[in-house]
Amino acid sequence: MALGQPILPLEVRDLMVEIGGRRVLDRVSLTIAGQGTTVVLGPNGAGKSVLLRTLHGLVKPVAGEMRWNGRPFGPDVLSRQALVFQRPLLLRRSVVGNLVFALRPRGLARGERQRRLAAILARFALEALADRPARGLSGGEQQRVALARALVLEPELLLLDEPTASLDPAATLVIEDLLRRTAAEGTHLLLVTHDVAQARRLADRVIFLHGGRVLEEAPASVFFTRPATREAFLCLAGELPT
Amino acid sequence: MDELTTAFVGAAALILGADPALLEIVALSLLVSLSAVTIAALLGLPLGAVLAALRFPGRRVMIVAVNALMGLPPVVVGLFIYLLLSNSGPLGALGLLYTPSAMVIAQTVLVMPIVVALAHELLSSLHEEYDELFRSLGLRPAAVLATLLWEGRFGLVTVLLAGFGRAIAEVGAVMIVGGNIAHLTRVMTTAIALETAKGEIAQALALGLVLLVLAFTVNLLVALFRQAAMRLAYG
Amino acid sequence: MKPSLSGLFLLLCAATPVQAGERYFVLQSTTSVQNSGLLEHILPLFTAQTGIQVRVVAVGTGQALYHARNGDGDAVLVHDPEAERAFVREGFGVLRCEVARNDFVLVGPRNDPAGIRGLDDVVDAFRRIAHSRALFVSRGDDSGTHRREQALWRQAGIELGVADTSWYRQVGSGMTATLTIAANLSAYTLTDRASFLAFSHRRELEELVRGDPRLENLYAIALVNPERHPRVRFAEARSFRDWLVSPEGQAAIAAFRLGDERAFTPAARCDADTGSRR
Structure with missing residues (x-):
């Protein structure tokens, strides 16, 4: 069993995805390694979400290769990832019930489970809400619970699909703060967003996706100051003043 | 009009007087129909979840079949179960014909398609919502089914109420397999049919009103319970 | 939410009342004897005398005989002499007796x-x-x-x-x-x-x-042939048949009235050819 072995670095080569006969990802190649936050940036319909889902095993590619620290995708790779969706997708049970639900398939010992639950509740300031019905919380609180549900799995790679798209600015800042701390503690974040300002705030590296192709893959400092393609330049120029 | 008035007066007298013969019939009606719904729930809800969540060959055909079976006439179900349980039938040795058990079996067969079809409908939309989450968390199929059933519990209560409504109201199947034997297999609906056959229209209507009150009470209790439980789950 | 399996078991058991030692038989009868109230009048008398419960399934004569041919029920009380004789002749029924007429x-x-x-x-x-x-x-x-x-x-x-x-x-x-x-x-x-x-x-x-x-409308009882359907409750059904043609049974039939009219005339006559069996 390769369980417990790191899944990064990830090397993706010539990944092709078709949905309903339409090519959504076209010869995508990229590398994700080390620590930090990689932002997948691009306009709506660029294929960002599909890329994330393909890396998570939710979408099957028609061609191409994914090597996770040299291995193909499998249950052991999935178990070292977690995905936060755009909507919280909480179940009709308490906050802590939602966290337990995520942990149960991992089959952890009781002590370990309790340790993780206590740690995550404290870190996300959710203790007071632990026994509240999750679906009764505000949008921001729900997304905080969804993030906690992903991180209680202690993933090596955290995938985030526009996690703040339906939140107000205050709630967005809370989530971004938590993400920054998560990245600092060693989890690699792969964040999909079309919000250039958010990308600026969080990214260490940027993958610029456009029309199903990777047009740029560069450190944030390089990408935001000197975009190499016209498409990226237009995308950054269209950014609303922050 | 005259008979309608008599019926209302008669129904009131039956209910207020707690007529022992009536209580016996009401108790058996509830016992048979609730047993049938319970069995249909234990078998039908998981089946509905399987149809909603899993993909296997024959699934489409099963969904169409279950939906079609919702319209099965109770008399046909009664005849089918009669032929099975008859002393000349394959299950005759069990000696179940003309017993409440036979009535439970017939009503279970009647209720099952409703439970499966409506549960499938409800759980399909839940599954659509949560499918990616379940796969992301690496849930096994059995865990997916259990989670869907638990998440859909409030809607499923309504599904079971629909099944109960069909069970408590049908007469054709229990008449044939129960035989409408006094003190043994006589339930509200077969008693109504008997009073009608005897020409006691007012008495039949009075029993019908009692049945209505009964169904109303069951629905009210479930609605109250459901409301309380939902308040707990959603805050 | 879901009741436990043991709960279900209890429900099923409760749905089948098993009174230990209770003696009964199933009578497939025509509707007129039930709907007119005759059975309600005479059955308690029989039960009081013998302790045997009569479970009445009231259907049309044709359906009653069909059920009896299948062995579902232990006796028939119907009113179609020709069909009853066929029922006996073909070996499904025995011990036919006419019991009442109107x-x-x-x-x-x-x-x-x-x-x-x-x-x-x-x-x-x-x-x-x-x-x-x-x-x-x-x-x-x-x-x-x-x-x-x-x-x-x-x-x-x-x-x-x-x-x-x-x-x-x-x-x-x-x-x-x-x-x-x-x-x-x-x-x-x-x-x-x-x-x-x-x-x-x-x-x-x-x-x-x-x-x-x-x-003339003749009501007759016939028993389901135990040689054809071994599980029938022959002894109980036979006591009912014997009681119906006995003076007590005939008197009970004669005493039943609708308004001030007698609805059934007692008429006991058993077919000779099957009377000797058992």
């Missing part, structure tokens, strides 16, 4: 459009109804009454074709429902006396033809 009555609207009032020849009356095309409502359910009515049409030489619905209506219902329809349509119909006596809207229909021997 008569069929041809009833119809008071204005009597076919002009049959006072006839004592029922076949002639049937012929007149057909020729005047006056409305006639038939049970149409293969019951004893329906079978008798069809026999009378045959004797009258009337072929009932599919086109005759203009005056001949098969309603496929029980006797009381059929009488109700006949009253509402001002139609003729053939009914057994007990059902007619118990019919609450009797004043809208009039008894027009009676007394023809071909209108």
Whole structure:
């Protein structure tokens, strides 16, 4: 069993995805390694979400290769990832019930489970809400619970699909703060967003996706100051003043 | 009009007087129909979840079949179960014909398609919502089914109420397999049919009103319970 | 939310009351003896005397005999001598006894459009109804009454074709429902006396033809042959048959009245050829 072995670095080569006969990802190649936050940036319909889902095993590619620290995708790779969706997708049970639900398939010992639950509740300031019905919380609180549900799995790679798209600015800042701390503690974040300002705030590296192709893959400092393609330049120029 | 008035007066007298013969019939009606719904729930809800969540060959055909079976006439179900349980039938040795058990079996067969079809409908939309989450968390199929059933519990209560409504109201199947034997297999609906056959229209209507009150009470209790439980789950 | 399996088991057990040692048998009977109230009157007397419960399944004569042929039920109480004899002859039934009699009555609207009032020849009356095309409502359910009515049409030489619905209506219902329809349509119909006596809207229909021997209505009991269906409750069913033809049983039948009229006349006569069995 390769369980417990790191899944990064990830090397993706010539990944092709078709949905309903339409090519959504076209010869995508990229590398994700080390620590930090990689932002997948691009306009709506660029294929960002599909890329994330393909890396998570939710979408099957028609061609191409994914090597996770040299291995193909499998249950052991999935178990070292977690995905936060755009909507919280909480179940009709308490906050802590939602966290337990995520942990149960991992089959952890009781002590370990309790340790993780206590740690995550404290870190996300959710203790007071632990026994509240999750679906009764505000949008921001729900997304905080969804993030906690992903991180209680202690993933090596955290995938985030526009996690703040339906939140107000205050709630967005809370989530971004938590993400920054998560990245600092060693989890690699792969964040999909079309919000250039958010990308600026969080990214260490940027993958610029456009029309199903990777047009740029560069450190944030390089990408935001000197975009190499016209498409990226237009995308950054269209950014609303922050 | 005259008979309608008599019926209302008669129904009131039956209910207020707690007529022992009536209580016996009401108790058996509830016992048979609730047993049938319970069995249909234990078998039908998981089946509905399987149809909603899993993909296997024959699934489409099963969904169409279950939906079609919702319209099965109770008399046909009664005849089918009669032929099975008859002393000349394959299950005759069990000696179940003309017993409440036979009535439970017939009503279970009647209720099952409703439970499966409506549960499938409800759980399909839940599954659509949560499918990616379940796969992301690496849930096994059995865990997916259990989670869907638990998440859909409030809607499923309504599904079971629909099944109960069909069970408590049908007469054709229990008449044939129960035989409408006094003190043994006589339930509200077969008693109504008997009073009608005897020409006691007012008495039949009075029993019908009692049945209505009964169904109303069951629905009210479930609605109250459901409301309380939902308040707990959603805050 | 879901009850435990043991709870389900309890429910199932509760749904099948098993009174230890209770003696009973299942009687497949025609509806008229139940709907008229005769069984309600005589069965408690029998049970008090013997401790045997009678579970009555009241259906049409045809259905009762069908159930009995399948071994579903231990005795039949019906009124179609020809079919009963066939039931015994083919080995499904034994120990047939006639137990009571009354008569069929041809009833119809008071204005009597076919002009049959006072006839004592029922076949002639049937012929007149057909020729005047006056409305006639038939049970149409293969019951004893329906079978008798069809026999009378045959004797009258009337072929009932599919086109005759203009005056001949098969309603496929029980006797009381059929009488109700006949009253509402001002139609003729053939009914057994007990059902007619118990019919609450009797004043809208009039008894027009009676007394023809071909209108005799004989009720008989026969037991399901235990050699054919070994699981039948033969002993219990036999005590009921024996009680029905005994002086007590016959007196009980004679004592049953609807209004101030006697609905059934006691008539005990057992078929000789099967009387010696067991």
